[in-house]
Amino acid sequence: MKKAASRLLGFAIGLALSLPANTYATNGMFGIGYGAKATGMGGAGVAYPQDAMAVAYNPALMTQIDARFDVTLELLNPPRAVAHDSALLPTDERSRYDLFPVPALGSVLSDSGGVVAIGYALIGAGLGTDYKQTDGTFFDPLGGTKSEDRVGVFLMQMQFLPSIAYRINDNHSVGLGVVVAAQTFRSFGLEAFVDLGFSSSSEGLTNQGYDWGFGLGYRLGWFGTFLDKRLNLGLNWSPKVNMQRFNRYEGLFANRGEFDIPENFTVGLAYKLTHKSTVAFDVERIFWSEVPSIGNPGPLASDPSNFFPLCPPGTDPTPCLLGGPKGLGFGWENQTVYKIGIDYKYTPGLTFRAGYNYGKAPIPDDQVLFNMLAPATTEKHATLGATLALGKESEISFHLMHAFKNTIKGPTAFPPPGYPVTQGANASIAMEQTSIGVAYGAKF
Numbered sequence: 001m002k003k004a005a006s007r008l009l010g011f012a013i014g015l016a017l018s019l020p021a022n023t024y025a026t027n028g029m030f031g032i033g034y035g036a037k038a039t040g041m042g043g044a045g046v047a048y049p050q051d052a053m054a055v056a057y058n059p060a061l062m063t064q065i066d067a068r069f070d071v072t073l074e075l076l077n078p079p080r081a082v083a084h085d086s087a088l089l090p091t092d093e094r095s096r097y098d099l100f101p102v103p104a105l106g107s108v109l110s111d112s113g114g115v116v117a118i119g120y121a122l123i124g125a126g127l128g129t130d131y132k133q134t135d136g137t138f139f140d141p142l143g144g145t146k147s148e149d150r151v152g153v154f155l156m157q158m159q160f161l162p163s164i165a166y167r168i169n170d171n172h173s174v175g176l177g178v179v180v181a182a183q184t185f186r187s188f189g190l191e192a193f194v195d196l197g198f199s200s201s202s203e204g205l206t207n208q209g210y211d212w213g214f215g216l217g218y219r220l221g222w223f224g225t226f227l228d229k230r231l232n233l234g235l236n237w238s239p240k241v242n243m244q245r246f247n248r249y250e251g252l253f254a255n256r257g258e259f260d261i262p263e264n265f266t267v268g269l270a271y272k273l274t275h276k277s278t279v280a281f282d283v284e285r286i287f288w289s290e291v292p293s294i295g296n297p298g299p300l301a302s303d304p305s306n307f308f309p310l311c312p313p314g315t316d317p318t319p320c321l322l323g324g325p326k327g328l329g330f331g332w333e334n335q336t337v338y339k340i341g342i343d344y345k346y347t348p349g350l351t352f353r354a355g356y357n358y359g360k361a362p363i364p365d366d367q368v369l370f371n372m373l374a375p376a377t378t379e380k381h382a383t384l385g386a387t388l389a390l391g392k393e394s395e396i397s398f399h400l401m402h403a404f405k406n407t408i409k410g411p412t413a414f415p416p417p418g419y420p421v422t423q424g425a426n427a428s429i430a431m432e433q434t435s436i437g438v439a440y441g442a443k444f
Contacts, residue, residue, distance in 0.1 A: 040385015041341020
């Protein structure tokens, strides 16, 4: 079994590293869950150790899990579209490429009876778009400036999480995870923004191929069990991971190409209703606004003569150009996500799951314009899942997730014919998602 797990690990890591940077997510840039089991329960898992993917939720959970390996492959379908009713820059486009593979894996390398447990997880996040570029639209406002017939951005982040947990006593454990992060980014077809004078570096805005950045961070977790082990509580905190700059795109992201992974924390509980059923509930907080490239506001919708909200009229606008220390961003707000799920052990070898996930989209109405490149609009997600035992040492799990279509409408500085600036909502971004995942788990 160890040999088989080793082969699976090699295959899974190879798959993860070979995928194009087209990963998508549903809570902002983060996925709602890791692994088929927790995803089938709405993404709740910080206090409910079900498999080795628990390492990604809370390193302290490893003291509750026997040695095992889990690998998941999810196929995600995220159709997305933008529209801009404008006299100057009309736009109505759908992003192409609507099916993406998303892998994840984890392993616990020691049995649950010990004082110390070690393990790891590999998870990903990201976003992206790919639109047709038409003369005279938002994506090519001057007409004829494009070098490609497509316009878009791709971002993929991967985190490798080697972790250790310590059992304080029968009821409490703590854990520490090291975050080894890598990310890659590409933008293409954005030449018009150079001509409009939005960027601090004409060479570092678009069409520079894939650039890479790396970073190190950590995670802290706690797990406690109470009421004769019927009630579990969990906590996971991940400070901001400072990433290397995207030097090829120093004229796009604030602070000359900075794009860090934001701080986030999760608290949760799991309560055993019966010997066959458990309900889990998590609350996650993601601090998007603390990353300038994500949180800095985009162009002012109220004043087409002053695009830079952080540089008032009469001041030098240079720091607010794309790539500057106050450079334009996506204007994302901090996000709170609620996850709830329930499972039911129908037979010793068959378990069913259901869940719901809600997080208000981090995009304010007046930030629609730049978020045409990153329409992370989904808020409500319903999930189903199941696990089938293949024997005493292995199992296969499934999940189905649907994120209901959500449209965000807002004003831009380029109103429709005959309308004043900021009257009504002349731009919109929309997305819905469906995913299906399969996971294989093996005990050592």
